[in-house]
Amino acid sequence: xxxxxxxxxxxxxxxxxxxxxxxxxxxxxxxxxxxxxxxxxxxxxxxxxxxxxxxxxxxxxxxxxxxxxxxxxxxxxxxxxxxxxxxxxxxxxxxxxxxxxxxxxxxxxxxxxxxxxxxxxxxxxxxxxxxxxxxxxxxxxx
Amino acid sequence: xxxxxxxxxxxxxxxxxxxxxxxxxxxxxxxxxxxxxxxxxxxxxxxxxxxxxxxxxxxxxxxxxxxxxxxxxxxxxxxxxxxxxxxxxxxxxxxxxxxxxxxxxxxxxxxxxxxxxxxxxxxxxxxxxxxxxxxxxxxxxxxxxxxxxxxxxxxxxxxxxxxxxxxxxxxxxxxxxxxxxxxxxxxxxxxxxxxxxxxxxxxxxxxxxxxxxxxxxxxxxxxxxxxxxxxxxxxxxxxxxxxxxxxxxxxxxxxxxxxxxxxxxxxx
Numbered sequence: 001x002x003x004x005x006x007x008x009x010x011x012x013x014x015x016x017x018x019x020x021x022x023x024x025x026x027x028x029x030x031x032x033x034x035x036x037x038x039x040x041x042x043x044x045x046x047x048x049x050x051x052x053x054x055x056x057x058x059x060x061x062x063x064x065x066x067x068x069x070x071x072x073x074x075x076x077x078x079x080x081x082x083x084x085x086x087x088x089x090x091x092x093x094x095x096x097x098x099x100x101x102x103x104x105x106x107x108x109x110x111x112x113x114x115x116x117x118x119x120x121x122x123x124x125x126x127x128x129x130x131x132x133x134x135x136x137x138x139x140x141x142x
Numbered sequence: 143x144x145x146x147x148x149x150x151x152x153x154x155x156x157x158x159x160x161x162x163x164x165x166x167x168x169x170x171x172x173x174x175x176x177x178x179x180x181x182x183x184x185x186x187x188x189x190x191x192x193x194x195x196x197x198x199x200x201x202x203x204x205x206x207x208x209x210x211x212x213x214x215x216x217x218x219x220x221x222x223x224x225x226x227x228x229x230x231x232x233x234x235x236x237x238x239x240x241x242x243x244x245x246x247x248x249x250x251x252x253x254x255x256x257x258x259x260x261x262x263x264x265x266x267x268x269x270x271x272x273x274x275x276x277x278x279x280x281x282x283x284x285x286x287x288x289x290x291x292x293x294x295x296x297x298x299x300x301x302x303x304x305x306x307x308x309x310x311x312x313x314x315x316x317x318x319x320x321x322x323x324x325x326x327x328x329x330x331x332x333x334x335x336x337x338x339x340x341x342x343x344x345x346x347x348x349x350x351x352x353x354x355x356x357x358x359x360x361x362x363x364x365x366x367x368x369x370x371x372x373x374x375x376x377x378x379x380x381x382x383x384x385x386x387x388x389x390x391x392x393x394x395x396x397x398x399x400x401x402x403x404x405x406x407x408x409x410x
Contacts, residue, residue, distance in 0.1 A: 002236045005216060008289075012240065012247035014281070023249050037234060042191035043214050050193075050251065107214070131225055134240035134247055138272065141244060 001132050004106035006059045007051055011118035012134050021119035024055040027062045030114030030127070037107050044099045045075070047106070063111075073098055145303060151269035156200070156221035164201040165227055171203055174259060177336065178204040181257045181297040182211065184325065184340050186351035192254035195289070197242055197298070198261025200224040202233035208257075209234040216253075218242060243278030245285035252289045258298035262339070266307045279311060283318035293346035296320070298339040308337070315341055325355055378403035 006024060016022035053072035060068050075095045116125040116132060123140070126133050146155050164170055181204075190212035199205050199217025201224050208215045215235040219225055225237050240247060243265055265282060266275050286296065302308045308324065315322070322341035328334040340350050366374070375383070381403045385395045 001238075005236045005238075008216075008248045008252040009238075010247055010249050012245050014245065040190060040212065040214065042189060043193070046191040047193065052249075129226075129229065131229070131237050131239050134238060134244075135220070136241070136244050138270070141272070 001111045001127055001130055002107055003056075003059070003063075003109040003111070004047065005132075006111070007056050007106075009116075009132070011120060011123065012136060013118070013121055013123060013140050016118055016120045019120035022121075024052075024059055025116040025125070026119055027059055027111070028115045028117060030063055030111045032063065033110045033112050033130075034104075034108050035110050037103075039100065039103050041096075041099050044102050044106070048072075048075070048102065060105075068105075073102075075099075145301075147264055147267045147303070151267075152264050153220045153222070156224045158223050161201055161221070161223040161227040164203060164224070165231065174203040175207055177259050177299045178207045178257070180327065180336070181259065181299055181338065182207075184297045184338060184350055184352075185255050185257065185295050186348060187213075187255060187295075188348055193252070195246070195248075195253045195256040196235065197246070197256060197258035197286075198264070199228065199235070199237065200259075200261075202228035202231055202235065202237075204257065204259045205233045205235045206231070218246070242282050243273070245281050246289045247285070248289035250288050251291040254291060254294055256286060256290060256294070256296045258296075258300070260299060260301060262298050262311060263300045263302055263307065266303070266310060276310065276314070279314040280317065283314050283320065287318045287320060287343050290343045292344040294343045295346060295350055296339075296341045296343070297350075298341075300337055300339060302337055311339065315339065319343065322350070325352070376403075 006027065009025060010016070010023035011025065013022075051072065057068055057070070060066070075098065076092060110130055111127055112130040114127045116127065117123070118125075146152075149155055164174075192213060194208055194213050194215040196205050196208065196215050196217040199219050200221070202217060205215055205217050205228070216238060217228070217233075217235050218238045218240045219228075220239070220241050222239060225239055228237055238247075242261070262282075265279050268275050290296065300311070302311070312324065320341040320343055322339070325338040325340050327336040327338065340352075342350065382398070385398070388395050
């Protein structure tokens with residue numbers, strides 16, 4: 001499971017829908033692996049708006065990374081027209097570095113083994129072979 | 143056409159043997175690829191920066207095409223064997239073992255779009271005694287609606303068993319808040335007929351691509367029963383029918399003229 005997914009996934013149990021604690025899940029005993037992937041600057045840029053930075057900080061801390069900045073980083077020249085599809089060349093050095101770092105953090109960092117725990121219902125979901133298992137036992141299906 | 147839904151639940155049906163077919167059988171791959179490309183065409187996305195959810199991703203055949211086109215995606219499936227096949231093929235998207243009938247477990251506004259190839263008809267089946275297809279469909283569409291951003295689009299190719307299933311699925315989608323309808327490709331062909339559910343969550347700035355789609359397929363006239371036809375016919379038609387019958391039986395009948403079946407007016 002890529003780290004970016006941890007920023008979006010929540011507890012699938014219906015009772016937890018209304019609870020604020022069902023997101024983000026708490027991560028324990030995780031093993032991480034770096035897997036190369038193609039870099040798509042536009043995608044990271046659009047994801048930057050959508051990221052919940054606090055949740056990312058929290059998950060990163062649980063995984064042992066406390067080096068992330070406390071506030072969500074922003075691009076220096078983010079006031080460009082939105083519909084302009086800019087390539088990597090159009091970005092300045094700092095922005096490119098930021099996007100590459102985020103790419104490395106969000107898309108190339110994989111959790112291959114571990115446990116995810118819902119803070120609301122304390123149900124434990126296992127990640128095995130990099131696939132999280134979100135199947136629910138019959139008594140939790142509503 | 144065989145219906146795998148009637149054989150076993152998806153997590154059982156797609157076992158090792160069945161999942162292997164999806165890597166070895168080129169015909170399956172070709173059909174899946176065609177349907178994925180058609181779905182993407184209907185979605186009409188603007189850039190590769192969009193984040194896509196693949197519902198019922200299976201062995202990642204559709205995902206590979208998404209990757210080829212430059213999209214980042216997350217795939218969900220209920221069959222562990224299919225996901226293992228996907229892992230072996232080293233797909234680029236993220237995989238999730240999850241039952242779509244229990245909901246789409248993502249926070250609000252996660253995805254720009256979602257596609258699903260040959261998956262949602264499974265929701266119409268109750269595989270366990272406590273599963274209610276209606277409830278599962280509602281849970282699926284409700285959670286999908288919230289995990290898409292406003293204006294997010296969803297295209298699902300599916301194999302409905304009958305019209306009742308189409309109605310059930312469309313009704314659930316409407317109640318969840320989606321707008322949209324059904325696109326039928328090759329409606330005249332029995333084998334190549336393909337159903338695409340095309341939905342939008344809220345108002346989208348870039349509408350779905352409905353090029354070449356005929357609105358409202360021609361209404362097939364319902365065949366009337368013999369009794370209904372008899373009630374509808376005029377006096378002249380009634381006489382004509384009876385005469386034809388008598389001729390057929392070899393009886394002598396008077397000739398047809400412009401006065402056949404007319405009322406005799408008082409001036410005669």
